[in-house]
Amino acid sequence: MLQKIGLSIVLTASVIGAAEAQTKLVEKVTKKGDELVIPYEKYKLANGLTLIVHEDHSDPVVHVDVTYHVGSAREEVGKSGFAHFFEHMMFQGSDNVADEEHFKIVSDAGGTLNGTTNRDRTNYFETVPSNQLETALWLEADRMGFLLDAVTQQKFEVQRETVKNERGQNYDNRPYGLVYEKTSENLYPFGHPYSWTTIGYIEDLNRVNVNDLKNFFLRWYGPNNATVTVGGDVNPADVVKLVEKYFGSIPAGPAVNDMKPMPVKLEKDRYISYEDNVRFPMLRMTYPTPEAGHKDEAALGVLAEILGQGRNSIFYKNFVKNQKAMSASAFNSTSELAGEFGISVMAFPNTSLAQTEELLRQSIAEFETRGVTDEDLQRFKASAESGLVNRMASVSGKVSQLAAYETFRNNPNYLQEEIRRINAVTKADVQRVYNQYIKGKSAVILSVVPKGKSELIAKADNYKVDTSKSVAQPQDYSNLKYTKAVDSFDRSKRPTAGQAKAVSVPNYYTAKFKNGLEVIGTKSDEIPTVTLQLTIAGGHRLSAANPGKAGISSLTAALLNEDTENYSSEQFSSELDKLGSSIRIGSGTEDTYIMVSTLKKNLDKTLALLEERMFRPKFAQDDFERLKKQQLEGIANQSTQPTAIATGVYNKLLYGENHIMAIPTSGTTESVSSITLDDVKQFYKANFSPSVTDLVVVGDISEKEIMGKLDFLKKWEKKNVTIPADVKTPAIAKTKIYFVDKPDAAQSEIRIGYVAMPYDATGEYYKTASLMNFALGGAFNSRINLNLREDKGYTYGARSGFGGSKFAGPFTASAGVRADATAASVVEFMKEINDFRAKGITEAELQFMKNSIGQSDARKYETPGQKAVFLGRILEYDLKKDYVAKQTQILNTITKKEIDALAAKHLPSDKMHIVVVGDKKTVLPELQKLNYELVELDTNGNPVGTSSVK
Missing domain, CATH: 3.30.830.10 (Metalloenzyme, LuxS/M16 peptidase-like)
Incomplete structure (x- = not known):
């Protein structure tokens, strides 16, 4: 229900020499009954800033979104990419927040953050524990009002390289990556705000200077062109006071008028x-x-x-x-x-x-x-x-919706x-x-x-953009002045966090049917939906006994999404769509999964369709032939993708020629070609069993109610399914570089690592993968990412991590890097791994890791999907109810000495594979100068030549 309010409320002003600022409550929306509405209060500050507050105490988290009504549509011909470039610069520090500190402070507070740019708006957002609200607002206000003096030429140059890397990774080096750019150029007349994409052109990025960028900020990033939306475990009156304190004294920028629609009409194809x-x-x-x-x-x-x-x-x-x-x-x-x-x-x-x-x-x-x-x-x-x-389903989802509706x-x-x-x-x-x-x-x-x-091609090109005529509307960047807020408090002091609220893991129930199927569930009534997740163990690993049929798990899952005995796939899809429900079957490395999502009111009809899909597949010959053809085409397509080539060659080296993990889950051309429809039917019959199945239920339904609806699963016939044991992987005698040529690749793909250990929740894996690796390559502020992305500008992002499951998984450091920085990137990767192995973690990194991981619990169980992942892990690894508390105890008590010992043990930098996929003529000469033996491989991982080098 909407209440229009013209009341002015006077709050404590923080501006010296100014009259007390007034913040007006514009409207208040409340929810009546079951209507679909997001309750909020909307305010207007004296400087033009719009504030929206949504109160939701279901989880101890808060989401802060600052949306500026500026995107690439506000740019000029020849100066494309400014809005997106500025998205990067807004994370590079401000007067009271040091370089790289924005990410670090939010992470240290247990939060997560990002920013996005599109044609029409740029937004910045954080999700943090609710006791960290003031910190998030302080950070956002500092970059709104105190940014430009911190924008240095050096930061500008590094971020220019990062943006160019992003363009290379997501546009120039990605298959079909230029489709949107080519379409926009030719659909809209020259100079139309949509005739270029948000990433911009390389030549414009090369042309721009730091003063151009500063003028863009001064013109568009004032509080009068922004909406601050805060949602979650908050008191609206407290939010208003904090926003008034941190944002209220920031001077308004130049007036910004909404742009008028500019649709186009084409005279011919x-x-x-x-x-x-x-x-x-x-x-x-x-x-x-x-x-x-x-x-x-x-x-x-x-x-x-x-x-x-x-x-x-x-x-x-x-x-x-x-x-x-x-x-x-x-x-x-x-x-x-x-x-x-x-x-x-x-x-x-x-x-x-x-x-x-x-x-x-x-x-x-x-x-x-x-x-x-x-x-x-x-x-x-x-x-x-x-x-x-x-x-x-999440506070961030509701806040984003409110912010978008207000902006547009x-x-x-x-x-x-x-x-x-x-x-x-x-x-x-x-x-x-x-x-x-x-x-x-x-x-x-x-x-x-x-x-x-x-x-x-469909037809010869018949159109060329006429650059002699422009429909561009010139922007006025004259008389812009940088005026900082004057305050009665010290902005350089980071706010202290409020009292942290205890975070409880979801209460859950468990059951086990006579046929062996295990159930875990929790009631969550925030939205009227129910999510079910069935996990059938085996997946791709079931082909270990018969690698000649690898890919059969994926093909079987695909066929299960087709015709059933009583419905064609079209009829089945129609029935689901009429309910607004989804049932999706897929297969991965170690399991086949069935994901079900439905509104609570349509649960019974959706479960009836689930029973049909699981137990009455038709396995029609025409469906099989079509899906097999598509799978074979997908396999062939992998040989054109640098990321897929790098991962495939890397896995082959890690696991050895005959290991099932050396074969992609989609299989090989040879293995999939040999699969028959009878093979699929037999695979389904032998391996789809309740004895290896877990069911997770999350949603607006009680244990008693859902159990009364699962008779069709209780009747599921049990079979004896054996999951193949793991096979020992080949030892690595010494670190070598394995190079694969990808002619003319603008970027190189790098993978570095070895096969490490299986997952465990409270033992050495947890301590190593979650805690030790955090500072090395597990966070944005990790050594690897700060070095290769933020300091050197070699990449859009670099990382390291451990991938263990019930089976031993790899430690992998990876990135897509600029072609001309490939060898240098390998050097920096190995330097960071070697340094961490030799010297371990610093006390500051240890404390940052403890704060960041320890306070992030508030964000772990918010959505149905997050709850399902948490509960699924409990069943999969047979975890005790107190395992989270044990992890917290380990986190709080682990020492630098323990972390250092783990690094020394689990970072064998002298016994790792280094895989590089890139342009041979650009990359290979520089790699040969490094102090590693180098082996050239083809795209299938087979040697094409070996050369020992210094």
Whole structure:
């Protein structure tokens, strides 16, 4: 319920020489009954800052979000990437927060943090224990009001390299990574705010100087262009006082006006293309549509679902089911100024995209005869309701929603309007938007083809961006002045934390059925949903006895998502969608998992579908042939991906030629080719058993109620399943570099490590993997990441970790790095590992680790997913109820001496594999100068030459 309030409340001002600042309570929204609403109070400070507070005492955590209404759309031609660049700079310290301290302070407080940039806004956020609220607000206010003097040329240069690394990793070096950039350039006229992407162009990043960046900040990052949203275990009056204290004295920036929508219209189809390091030709067709919040947005969402989402879509039937493509999809994506109706088809190798386009146009036209059904609308509305409910699972989800609605709708309570619009969509609306935006309309049609296969493009390029005409609206960066707040308190003093609240692990119940299936569950009534997670032990490891059939676990799981005895896969999917539920089966290294999510009101119908899916699979021959073909294509595609090559070669070296872990979970071309449908049926029959299955239940349901609904699992027939024992891995005599050539790779992939030990919750693994490694490579402020990313600018991120399960898993240090910094990165990785092994942890690092891990418990059990992971681990490893308390005791009492001993024991830097995948002509000469023996391998891990080097 919305209450409009015009009351002014006077709070203690912190501004010297100014009249007491007034903060106005603008409105208060409360929840009535079962309505879907996020309660909040909205305030306006005298300097224009908007404050929204959501009170939720269900967990002792608080989420702080600061959203600035500035994204890449506020940039200028030739100066792209500023908003995103500034996202990086905002973590580099301010007047009262030292370089790298923002991450460190939040981590030290037991919190987590990040920032994101899109076309229309930039946001920064922290989730911390609720007693650390003041610290989070102090940090955010310091970078809003006291940033620019801390922006040095050196920091600027390092972050410029980091952003370029991010572009290399996520755009230039990623398959299809330039699709969005190419589409944007050619869909929007030159100078349109959406004609470039948030990452920006390398040439613009090279051109920009530190003063350009400072001016961008002064223009857009004032409190009057920001919304601070605080949610969680808080008292609104306390939040208002703290926000007034830390933000109230920051002077307003220049006035910022909302941008007006700038939709585009194309006069004819624009064909464009480029060659990429890919296996599958891809066709991307993009139609211009209206902006977010437009009355047609929901109807276009329904149209996208009918055309290209899920198994009941036209594209699925015509492309995927008929084996004309790997995948085909459609989405209507909206932003503040314009929207895009995007259609993507991933064709099979050597397919002419002209044929793909022809079938695509026929499929679009098929909508005219198919039309819109009541079921279409029911599926869309049920899925939308379920999605909105699940956004409420965490404080961060609710806060993010409030912040977005306020920024773009000036109404944090827009959720009610969104629900109204979704429910109001009619068949006629969907037909109308099809005619208005798609039928007979022009699009940007992009072909992405493998290198050297230009003959596969849909049609010759017929459009080139006209850079002589620009629709850019110049931004005014004149007369900008940096004025700092004047306060009556000392901002340099970090706030002291409040009294920490005790964090209790979820209460849970357990049961064991006569057939061996074990159950663990907990009641959680914050949102009206139920989550079930079935874990069937075995997975890929079951193929250890028969590696010639490796990949069968993945193929079996995929087939279980297809037809059943009583439903086609399309009918099954439709039934789920009408409930807003999901049932997903997948397979991993050591298990097959079944994930079930449903609204509480639809649990019974969802469980009936789960029973059908688990126990009455059809295993149809046509489904098998299609999925086997897709799996084989996926395996072939791995050889084009540097990350997959690096991981595959690394695993082969770690485990040895014949070990099941040396084979990817998808299998090999040879192994999957040999699998028959009878093999799958036998694998299912022999290995799907309650005797090796755990069930986790989390949600708005009691133990008694859920147990009364699980008879179908109690009747599940028990089988004798043997999980193969682990096989000893080959010893590493000495550290060597293994190099794999990936011609012209802009980045190199590095993996360093050895096979370490299995998981345990309170023994040496916990002490080593969770505690010892934290300072080395387990946190943002770890030695490895600070060195390679923050100090050197070699990478977008570097890390190390231990991967043990019931079986011994590897210690791995890894990163994707700049090609020209490959050898230097290897040197820095090994220097950090060697130093930590030899000298151990510092007292400061030890205390930071204890604080960070010890106070993070408040964030561990908030969402249904987090609770499910926690409970699942208890069953999987047969843990006692007090294991968390024992971990806490170990954490609190572990000493530097113990950590140092663990480092010396578990970081055998003289007996590790170093795998590097990169461009030979750029990388190899520098690697050969390092003091390691170097072995060249092909992409399958087979030697192609050996050379001893100094």
